[in-house]
Every structure is written in structure tokens, then in C-alpha cells.
Amino acid sequence: MMNRRHFSASIAAGAVASLVASRGAAAADAVRPSAARNIVFVHGLFADGSCWSDVIARLQARGMNATSVQNPLTTLPEAVxxxxxxxxxxxxxTVLVGHSFGGMIVTEAGMHPxxxxxxxxxxxxPDAQEDYGALAGTYPTPPASAGIVxxxxxxxxxxxxxLRDFAGDLPEARAKVLYAVQQPFSRPLLAGRVTQPAxxxxxxxxxxxxxxRTINPDLQRFMAARMKARTIEVAASHLSLVSRPDDIAGLILEAAGQAA
Structure with missing residues (x-):
């Protein structure tokens, strides 16, 4: 016969399991997007719109309409x-895609209907009015930070x-081409804060x-978990969109409600 302590523990365990299940179901519902044929890309720091070329080619082959924004990298409001x-x-x-700092822009511009x-x-x-620098400071500083001039x-x-910390898994010749076309950013851009997180x-x-080696992977995991995002992990440098375009294109197709 079950004693009172075991009975209470059983009830508590059941309640926790029910709560976890309900949260999991809610998260699953949250990542069921509408079918989309349009994809808009936003690049981050140390890049320009061409960084998405390998992903774009794969999506165009699937009949998707892709556009890469040329982010001015001046201030956050101007970039948005x-x-x-x-x-x-x-x-x-439309599926809105952001890389690196481009996530700041996607988070705000994503409120577009x-x-x-x-x-x-x-x-x-980031969350609303969150100091991203302070958040990042709670994790080990990534090596690329020391290379900003x-x-x-x-x-x-x-x-x-x-070459070492931003595009470390790319052939050197390819990385040097990307280095040559990086777009400088204005210091005021870094002070911007999101007002409405989409x-x-x-x-x-x-x-x-x-x-x-540019954004700490554990910080990435924290942000993904906080937003209850459908998350994949890619064994890649910061430039997974270049070194692993099939993986990134596949996730975008999933977000667009298209079969991979």
C-alpha cells in the first residue's frame, strides 16, 4: 500500500511532468510558421550582403524568392x-534571417506584418531594452573581440x-575574399537597443x-532557449552560412514551411 509520502511525491512528479509536457507542446506550437516563398537576409558586422550567396543559391534552386539587405551598419534605427x-x-x-549582429535588426524589423x-x-x-554587451559579458569573451580595430x-x-576567429573553418583563399569585402561599421551602431523583440x-x-570564436556558443544556446526557438547545432565557425550552407538553407526552408 502506498504511504502518504510516496503518494504526495507521485502527485508532485505527475504535476511536473504535466507542466513540462504542456510547455513542450506550447513551444512546438510556437514554431509552426505559415508557408512562405520569400526570404529576406540581413548580414552582420564584418560582412556585406554577399555573405549569403551560397545559401541564396540553394534556396533559389527550390523556387524561393530571396533578397539580401545591404545593411548600412551606421545606427540600429537606420539598419532596421x-x-x-x-x-x-x-x-x-516572408522569413526574415539574420546573422551575427544582424540578429539585432531581425529582432526589431521582424515586427513587420x-x-x-x-x-x-x-x-x-536581445530582449526589449536589453544591454547585449552586458549579457555577453556574463560569458567568456570570444577571441574575435580582441581583433576589432x-x-x-x-x-x-x-x-x-x-581568418582565425571569424572564418576559421573556411579555406584561407575563400576567407581572404570575404575579408576584402567586409563593410566597416560605425561605433554608434553598438549602442542601439531593441524596443520590440519579434x-x-x-x-x-x-x-x-x-x-x-565570435559569439560564445553557450550564449547562443541561452538566447535560443529563451526564445523557445527550434534549434539546430552546426559544427562550424561563426560563418556557418558559408561553411555549412546546406544546413542553414534546410533550417530556413523549415521556417518557411517547406519540406527540406
Whole structure:
């Protein structure tokens, strides 16, 4: 016969299991996006819109309409406005994809009514008015941070840091081409804060780069878990969109409600 203590423990365990199951079901419901044919990409620091080329080619082969925003990297409001202008041109549901700092832009611009789902690729995913620098400071500092150099208010990544810490799993020749086209950013960009995080109301997906030396992988995992994102882990550098384009394209197709 079950004594009172065992009975109480059984009831408590059942309640916890029920709560976990209900939360899991809610998370599953949250990542069921509308079918979309449009994909809009936002690049981050130390890059330009061409960094998405390998992913774009794979999506175009699947009949998707892809557009890569040329992020001005000046201030967060100006960067968000650039993305919103591209989103306004889309006809129908659109998946908005951001890499690295581009996640800041996706988080804010994702409130646009055309956006049906968000995809973060080794990207920042802040909450409303959150100091991302303070959040990142609670994790070990990634090596790439030491490679940022400024000319006045214009910042860029040194060649050594770019090749080793940003694009470490790419052939050197390919990485050097990407280094040559990196777009400098303005220091005021880093002070921007998100006002409305779209991931709180829209299906979200996250690709964690497990070998990342630019954004700590555990920080990526924290942000993905916080937003209850459908998450994959990719054994890649910060540039998984270049070194593992099949994986990234597959996650985007999932966010677009398309069979991989």
C-alpha cells in the first residue's frame, strides 16, 4: 500500500511532468510558421550582403524568392529601416534571417506584418531594452573581440582575427575574399537597443555554431532557449552560412514551411 509520502511525491512528479509536457507542446506550437516563398537576409558586422550567396543559391534552386539587405551598419534605427524597406516590397509571408549582429535588426524589423518567421544564424537575439554587451559579458569573451580595430568611429576586424576567429573553418583563399569585402561599421551602431523583440510573438529558429570564436556558443544556446526557438547545432565557425550552407538553407526552408 502506498504511504502518504510516496503518494504526495507521485502527485508532485505527475504535476511536473504535466507542466513540462504542456510547455513542450506550447513551444512546438510556437514554431509552426505559415508557408512562405520569400526570404529576406540581413548580414552582420564584418560582412556585406554577399555573405549569403551560397545559401541564396540553394534556396533559389527550390523556387524561393530571396533578397539580401545591404545593411548600412551606421545606427540600429537606420539598419532596421533598411530591412523594413525590403520587407515592404515582399508579396506574402516572408522569413526574415539574420546573422551575427544582424540578429539585432531581425529582432526589431521582424515586427513587420509581412514577416511570418525569424531565423537566427549564430546571431544576437536581445530582449526589449536589453544591454547585449552586458549579457555577453556574463560569458567568456570570444577571441574575435580582441581583433576589432577602429579608425575613429569606424570599426572593422583585423585580417588575422577574421581568418582565425571569424572564418576559421573556411579555406584561407575563400576567407581572404570575404575579408576584402567586409563593410566597416560605425561605433554608434553598438549602442542601439531593441524596443520590440519579434521573437516573443513569431515562430523562431536558431542555428548555433558550436566552434564559434565570435559569439560564445553557450550564449547562443541561452538566447535560443529563451526564445523557445527550434534549434539546430552546426559544427562550424561563426560563418556557418558559408561553411555549412546546406544546413542553414534546410533550417530556413523549415521556417518557411517547406519540406527540406
Amino acid at each position: 529601416a533598411a530591412a523594413q524597406r525590403v520587407l515592404a516590397r515582399q508579396q506574402g509571408p 509581412n514577416v511570418s518567421a525569424l531565423v537566427y544564424v549564430a546571431a544576437r537575439a 577602429f579608425d575613429g568611429d569606424e570599426g572593422r576586424l583585423s585580417e588575422q582575427a577574421f 521573437w516573443r510573438s513569431k515562430p523562431s529558429f536558431y542555428a548555433v555554431s558550436t566552434q564559434d
